[in-house]
Amino acid sequence: MAEEKLNPISLDDFHNYAYKHLPKMIYEYYAHGANNNETVEQNLKSYLKYRIRPRVMRDVSQIDTSVEVFGHVLPIPIGIAPVAMQKMAHISGEIGMAKGATEAGTLMIVSSFSTTNLEDIVRENPNAFLMFQLYVRELELTKSMIKHAEKNGFKGIVLTVDTPLVGKRVSDKKNNFQLPKSLKIETLEPEDSDSDSDSDSDDDSKTVISNVSMETVQSETIPPLKENTTDSLSHDMSKSLTWEVIKKLKKMTKLPILLKGILTEEDAEIALEFGADGIIVSNHGGRQLDTVCTTLEALPEIAKVVNKRIPVFLDGGIRRGSDVFKAIALGADAVFVGRPAIWALNAMGAEGVKKMMDILTEEFRLTMALAGCTSIDQITPKHIQHKKAYISSKL
Ligand SMILES: Cc1cc2nc3c(=O)[nH]c(=O)nc-3n(C[C@H](O)[C@H](O)[C@H](O)COP(=O)(O)O)c2cc1C
Numbered sequence: 001m002a003e004e005k006l007n008p009i010s011l012d013d014f015h016n017y018a019y020k021h022l023p024k025m026i027y028e029y030y031a032h033g034a035n036n037n038e039t040v041e042q043n044l045k046s047y048l049k050y051r052i053r054p055r056v057m058r059d060v061s062q063i064d065t066s067v068e069v070f071g072h073v074l075p076i077p078i079g080i081a082p083v084a085m086q087k088m089a090h091i092s093g094e095i096g097m098a099k100g101a102t103e104a105g106t107l108m109i110v111s112s113f114s115t116t117n118l119e120d121i122v123r124e125n126p127n128a129f130l131m132f133q134l135y136v137r138e139l140e141l142t143k144s145m146i147k148h149a150e151k152n153g154f155k156g157i158v159l160t161v162d163t164p165l166v167g168k169r170v171s172d173k174k175n176n177f178q179l180p181k182s183l184k185i186e187t188l189e190p191e192d193s194d195s196d197s198d199s200d201s202d203d204d205s206k207t208v209i210s211n212v213s214m215e216t217v218q219s220e221t222i223p224p225l226k227e228n229t230t231d232s233l234s235h236d237m238s239k240s241l242t243w244e245v246i247k248k249l250k251k252m253t254k255l256p257i258l259l260k261g262i263l264t265e266e267d268a269e270i271a272l273e274f275g276a277d278g279i280i281v282s283n284h285g286g287r288q289l290d291t292v293c294t295t296l297e298a299l300p301e302i303a304k305v306v307n308k309r310i311p312v313f314l315d316g317g318i319r320r321g322s323d324v325f326k327a328i329a330l331g332a333d334a335v336f337v338g339r340p341a342i343w344a345l346n347a348m349g350a351e352g353v354k355k356m357m358d359i360l361t362e363e364f365r366l367t368m369a370l371a372g373c374t375s376i377d378q379i380t381p382k383h384i385q386h387k388k389a390y391i392s393s394k395l
């Protein structure tokens with residue numbers, strides 16, 4: 001019997017579809033986090049700890065949900081977070097994801113564990129607004145990946161700073177997670193590029209990145225495993241990353257460098273000192289250190305210390321338009337979604353990604369209207385309140 005076409009009303013519908021249709025090993029790789037998934041759950045729950053304080057009688061017949069991100073006007077303050085290995089979710093993989101994002105008019109951050117090469121993503125999506133997520137590896141490979149992204153018209157480098165080691169992914173270990181043999185990480189092979197002849201690099205950066213000389217990296221390197229487990233795929237990522245790396249990356253590229261994985265005001269301050277161009281408040285969707293603060297909890301102190309000097313974004317647990325509203329009220333310039341985009345891609349390919357963005361946008365627009373806001377800059381901390389403020393001590 002032919003299966004009924006999915007008619008999604010909320011983001012949960014895509015998730016339910018993926019839960020039913022993806023093989024367990026793949027579903028749990030995408031859905032689960034580190035240890036016992038406490039942070040995965042708390043990321044979602046933290047939005048429910050805030051109540052909206054709506055303002056009324058404000059003529060909400062025209063609502064403008066647009067926002068400017070690094071000189072690009074996006075119709076919505078919602079982009080797609082980097083998620084590894086998207087061809088496991090849908091045959092169109094990163095090409096389909098970029099198509100859905102582009103049709104929604106928004107930005108996609110491509111993971112450095114992409115199962116599609118950058119040329120193909122861009123050829124199929126010439127108008128896409130793309131950034132490249134970077135895990136630092138040895139110098140030449142890192143440089144080559146950045147040059148490759150630049151050459152393909154990527155508009156920013158998103159340096160992930162929360163993964164010197166991969167978190168303890170219990171389900172992946174139980175399921176013996178492997179990237180299926182038919183798929184390959186397409187972003188990891190250095191081009192036969194001209195990157196080694198760069199004249200803008202100093203002597204130090206020719207041999208050293210993140211405090212580790214290339215020789216050290218090579219001698220430290222565990223021999224590549226045959227299996228495509230997350231541990232083997234990530235074995236050459238730098239474990240010795242420090243803030244100095246930002247200076248080195250800035251010598252390699254003029255693209256804006258965003259730091260993804262900041263959770264404290266102290267680190268936000270250092271990020272500014274080292275010249276970061278943007279911050280993504282993220283706990284990696286609960287996949288790294290379990291029981292860290294949720295991203296919504298971390299946001300206010302970071303937004304306060306940054307004080308609008310650079311854009312502050314957030315990801316983690318965004319599933320409804322009201323979640324987007326709350327993150328913006330607490331200081332985010334825009335937000336990113338990870339898993340919802342994967343579930344949508346799995347259910348309906350590029351069309352699903354566009355549909356998911358449309359649903360989230362419509363929910364967000366409705367929340368703005370019912371809260372009395374007609375543009376993003378009208379959403380302020382006064383529009384939300386922690387629920388504790390409403391609950392009397394007798395309850
Ligand atoms: C399956 C999966 C793979 C991910 N891969 C990457 C990655 O390659 N690089 C990265 O910086 N973050 C990665 N992330 C983290 C996301 O970019 C993002 O921080 C997180 O998914 C946001 O939470 P959400 O899924 O609740 O929206 C991944 C997340 C998931 C769920």
Ligand SMILES: CC(C)CC(=O)C(=O)O
Pocket residue numbers: 084113166230233234284287
């Ligand atoms: C291969 C992994 C390190 C990719 C990743 O960032 C993740 O699964 O969260």
